[in-house]
Amino acid sequence: DMTRAFNFSAGPAAIPTEVLERAQKELLNWNGYGCSVMELGHRTPDFQGILDKTEANLRKLLKIPDTYKVLFMHGGASHQFSMVPMNFLAPEETANYLEMDHWSRMCIKEAQRFGNIHLQQGIRTNSEGLMELVPENEWQLDEKGKYLHFTSNETIVGVQFQEDPHTFSGKLVSDMCSDILSRPIDIEKYALIYAGAQKNIGPSGMTVVIVREDLFESFHTERVPSLFQYPYVSEKGSMPNTPPSFGIYFAGMVFEWLLENGGVEQMYKRNLEKAHLLYDYVDQSNFYHSPVAKGSRSFMNVAIQMKDRTHEERFLHEARENHLIALKGHKTFGGLRASIYNAMSLDGVKSLIRFMEQFERNVT
Numbered sequence: 001d002m003t004r005a006f007n008f009s010a011g012p013a014a015i016p017t018e019v020l021e022r023a024q025k026e027l028l029n030w031n032g033y034g035c036s037v038m039e040l041g042h043r044t045p046d047f048q049g050i051l052d053k054t055e056a057n058l059r060k061l062l063k064i065p066d067t068y069k070v071l072f073m074h075g076g077a078s079h080q081f082s083m084v085p086m087n088f089l090a091p092e093e094t095a096n097y098l099e100m101d102h103w104s105r106m107c108i109k110e111a112q113r114f115g116n117i118h119l120q121q122g123i124r125t126n127s128e129g130l131m132e133l134v135p136e137n138e139w140q141l142d143e144k145g146k147y148l149h150f151t152s153n154e155t156i157v158g159v160q161f162q163e164d165p166h167t168f169s170g171k172l173v174s175d176m177c178s179d180i181l182s183r184p185i186d187i188e189k190y191a192l193i194y195a196g197a198q199k200n201i202g203p204s205g206m207t208v209v210i211v212r213e214d215l216f217e218s219f220h221t222e223r224v225p226s227l228f229q230y231p232y233v234s235e236k237g238s239m240p241n242t243p244p245s246f247g248i249y250f251a252g253m254v255f256e257w258l259l260e261n262g263g264v265e266q267m268y269k270r271n272l273e274k275a276h277l278l279y280d281y282v283d284q285s286n287f288y289h290s291p292v293a294k295g296s297r298s299f300m301n302v303a304i305q306m307k308d309r310t311h312e313e314r315f316l317h318e319a320r321e322n323h324l325i326a327l328k329g330h331k332t333f334g335g336l337r338a339s340i341y342n343a344m345s346l347d348g349v350k351s352l353i354r355f356m357e358q359f360e361r362n363v364t
């Protein structure tokens with residue numbers, strides 16, 4: 001079957017078809033150079049040009065001020081779980097972490113190796129059994145903590161901050177893996193933002209870090225390996241060693257696609273439209289429901305449950321036959337999940353809703 005499906009994967013996730021086609025066209029002979037970017041030396045002016053343009057376009061998309069460094073790093077977001085405390089925290093110091101679901105717990109476990117971690121619960125089950133954010137006015141943070149780390153969007157359960165935290169007077173650090181580039185961000189509120197590429201940026205294996213440069217001199221890096229020091233990676237222009245060059249090139253193509261399609265502001269509008277359509281449908285249904293309370297719902301990862309969970313397997317199977325793929329919820333949470341990142345079209349969401357209606361009719 002040669003049909004390209006609507007891909008609802010949480011990550012690695014859908015990449016815009018136009019970008020894949022461009023990558024395909026450029027694969028054997030990039031820019032008349034006679035080889036692909038995969039085969040291009042990273043110390044060549046040509047690759048430096050790709051890197052510079054990729055950075056410039058990301059700066060344009062997110063309006064990143066000059067006082068911030070943009071780093072394209074190896075590895076997943078999970079590497080940043082360690083790198084953040086390795087750079088920011090001395091062993092006797094404290095940092096605040098919001099405990100959400102799986103990803104923030106993984107993150108907290110790593111941070112605890114490097115300093116004192118003050119935990120604040122960020123997510124809870126309400127009286128109706130729905131997941132919700134703990135309101136900020138109920139948080140108790142250590143105001144002397146070096147920073148507050150939070151996961152802006154919990155990919156697995158589909159809970160997302162609706163606004164930046166604003167009561168903590170110290171530095172904000174955020175894992176924005178699953179909502180970077182989906183909405184405008186006020187970068188200046190943050191000390192550091194990181195995001196693995198495989199949702200809204202490009203293929204896996206590369207992570208974007210946006211960090212306030214003036215913090216570098218306060219970092220505790222004496223015992224940190226150079227490749228894990230932000231100032232070192234920055235000083236080397238994201239190339240302390242061979243960078244994930246193909247991933248950087250690919251991200252660059254996605255950034256150009258975003259700019260051609262109205263940038264982050266336009267994506268945000270479309271993302272809200274897609275999410276509202278899906279949540280509205282689920283809310284009026286007696287067959288499906290959302291496990292997340294209104295006001296805490298993610299517009300990137302829409303968790304959906306069927307009242308009768310025995311239909312799940314059949315749903316996933318028939319969805320697949322209808323070219324709607326990767327709708328299975330994370331193994332720790334179950335149910336269904338539609339990840340509707342930037343590359344998912346409104347058409348894709350409408351197709352999913354049509355399929356859900358039809359499935360309900362067929363089994364009831």
Ligand code: PMP
Nearest residue numbers: 076077078103155175177178196
């Ligand atoms: N944080 C969040 C919010 C995520 O969704 C993920 C991956 N899905 C990660 C961290 C971990 O990313 P990686 O696999 O790139 O380490």
